[in-house]
Amino acid sequence: MANCDNKLPCPCTADCPRHGKCCACVAHHRDHNEGVPGCFFSKEAEATYDRSIANLARDHGLKVVE
Numbered sequence: 897m898a899n900c901d902n903k904l905p906c907p908c909t910a911d912c913p914r915h916g917k918c919c920a921c922v923a924h925h926r927d928h929n930e931g932v933p934g935c936f937f938s939k940e941a942e943a944t945y946d947r948s949i950a951n952l953a954r955d956h957g958l959k960v961v962e
């Protein structure tokens with residue numbers, strides 16, 4: 897990802913070379929079906945490593961309808 901030069905503090909606790917490289921992080925999760933990147937979650941929800949949309953919704957107080 898040559899044009900990925902944004903570098904921000906990253907709250908994700910996974911051991912990963914993409915920390916702080918947001919566009920590389922999002923592209924990796926999209927292309928590898930790895931769910932939502934860790935920075936979308938609260939600290940508590942991030943620590944569960946459940947990167948599903950359902951967990952994201954719960955974390956943000958949204959009701960999941962299945």
Ligand code: SF4
Nearest residue numbers: 908910912921933934
């Ligand atoms: S969210 Fe995924 S790609 Fe981003 S830093 Fe964490 S493990 Fe790496």
